[in-house]
Amino acid sequence: MFEMFHDFFGGLPPVAMNSTCPAFVDGENICLPPLKVPFYFAMRQNLLDGIPDTILALAAPVITYWVMSIFFHCLDISGWHWLEKYRIHESAEIKSRNRATRSDVIWAVVLQHILQTGLGYYWLSEPPHISVSRCMVEMEAVGKTLVRLVRWAAGPEAGEYFLELRGAEMTHWLYWWGIPAAQVLFSLFIVDTWQYFLHRFMHSNKFLYKQFHSVHHRLYVPYAFGALYNHPLEGFVLDSFGAVLAETIANLSVRQTMFLFAFSTCKTVDDHCGYSLPFDPLQMISGNNADYHDIHHQTIGIKANFSQPFFIHWDTILGTRLTRKDIEERRLERKVKTT
Numbered sequence: 001m002f003e004m005f006h007d008f009f010g011g012l013p014p015v016a017m018n019s020t021c022p023a024f025v026d027g028e029n030i031c032l033p034p035l036k037v038p039f040y041f042a043m044r045q046n047l048l049d050g051i052p053d054t055i056l057a058l059a060a061p062v063i064t065y066w067v068m069s070i071f072f073h074c075l076d077i078s079g080w081h082w083l084e085k086y087r088i089h090e091s092a093e094i095k096s097r098n099r100a101t102r103s104d105v106i107w108a109v110v111l112q113h114i115l116q117t118g119l120g121y122y123w124l125s126e127p128p129h130i131s132v133s134r135c136m137v138e139m140e141a142v143g144k145t146l147v148r149l150v151r152w153a154a155g156p157e158a159g160e161y162f163l164e165l166r167g168a169e170m171t172h173w174l175y176w177w178g179i180p181a182a183q184v185l186f187s188l189f190i191v192d193t194w195q196y197f198l199h200r201f202m203h204s205n206k207f208l209y210k211q212f213h214s215v216h217h218r219l220y221v222p223y224a225f226g227a228l229y230n231h232p233l234e235g236f237v238l239d240s241f242g243a244v245l246a247e248t249i250a251n252l253s254v255r256q257t258m259f260l261f262a263f264s265t266c267k268t269v270d271d272h273c274g275y276s277l278p279f280d281p282l283q284m285i286s287g288n289n290a291d292y293h294d295i296h297h298q299t300i301g302i303k304a305n306f307s308q309p310f311f312i313h314w315d316t317i318l319g320t321r322l323t324r325k326d327i328e329e330r331r332l333e334r335k336v337k338t339t
Contacts, residue, residue: 024167025160030143033168035136038176045130047255053127057258058120061265062113068269069225075275076223086275088294089221100218105229108215112228116240120261123244127254135175142179143171180256187250187260188310194242196314200306202234219272222290222297227272239268267309288312295322300330 024030037043046053075083128134146167151159202213215231228235243264247257270282276291283289288307295301304322307315315321 024143024163025147030140030147030167030171032136032139032143032171035132035139036172037135041176043130043132045127053254053258054121054124057124057254057261058117060258061261062117064262064265065109065113065228065269066225068266069227072224072269072273072275083275086277088274088276088291097220098218099220100215100226100229105219105226108230108232108235109225109228111232112230112235112239115232115236116243119236119240119244123247124254124257139171139175142175143167146171146174183250183252184256184259187246187252187256188264190246190249191242191260191264192307192310192314194245195238195308196306198238198242199308200320202238203303203306217297217302220297222272222274222294224269224273227269264309271309286311291324295324295327300327 022031024032047056147159147163150163150167153159154162199213202208212231212234215234216229219226219229228239230238243261246252247260250256252260267282270280271288271290271293273290274294276289277283280289283291288309288311292305292312293308296305301322304320305312305315306320307313312321
């Protein structure tokens with residue numbers, strides 16, 4: 001909705017813009033109290049001096065991918081015995097059951113990063129000038145919209161009472177927290193929707209699966225830096241284009257886009273890490289985690305668990321969800337039938 005709703009880093013102390021208001025609604029205008037900037041907002045044009053935010057947004061997912069991958073690779077080669085109980089597969093399975101070498105995987109991921117960076121460079125536009133006055137103008141627009149909605153929903157008398165009581169507070173919350181959070185959540189929903197239906201279609205269409213998606217399934221046992229091991233065209237359409245589509249529809253700013261790119265990359269790598277870690281926050285926020293996605297990479301689950309990378313609502317609604325408990329029940333049923 002507004003370009004200034006999207007700065008998720010840094011911080012600044014409260015900034016005074018005008019004198020104390022006698023009333024929130026003043027005729028056709030609204031009167032806002034002194035501007036208070038929340039801790040996450042960076043009142044500067046670029047987060048890092050000398051590096052445009054657009055460049056940082058393009059670099060964020062690439063850096064995130066390899067940092068996360070190297071972290072999990074270090075766990076793989078650590079030899080720590082306490083980690084073994086959290087492995088989804090034995091380490092020997094990676095060498096024996098995967099049909100792609102590590103060098104194949106690395107080169108494919110590097111190519112996808114080049115393609116996604118090129119798409120992002122073409123797609124992302126320079127952010128508008130960041131200033132206190134711009135914040136105030138946009139906050140006033142939010143406040144005026146709030147006034148219209150409250151008057152329509154509650155009526156003139158009750159609406160005026162609420163606005164005078166909570167109008168300024170609500171405007172502040174909507175501008176700094178409510179609208180930005182809604183935009184980001186909406187972008188996650190778009191990514192999930194795009195990936196679920198396209199992913200499922202690639203499994204139901206034999207040509208698409210054989211020519212494109214089967215490349216990713218050469219990794220029968222997933223591992224972290226193989227998360228983006230795909231056919232280049234699939235990686236471009238499913239992952240890269242899906243992300244910029246979400247950025248556009250949700251109207252994210254460059255800094256919100258930076259968060260979306262980095263967070264979705266973290267989640268994707270974590271979902272392929274090969275560990276079911278009870279203390280991993282990314283595996284705690286959703287049922288769509290490493291164990292859930294690992295089922296999809298196995299023969300028994302290849303027609304299930306299409307959701308990625310965030311939540312499992314589409315699998316649940318459309319009947320394609322498969323859990324470890326479901327697998328055990330199926331195996332038990334087969335055993336009973338054969339006896």
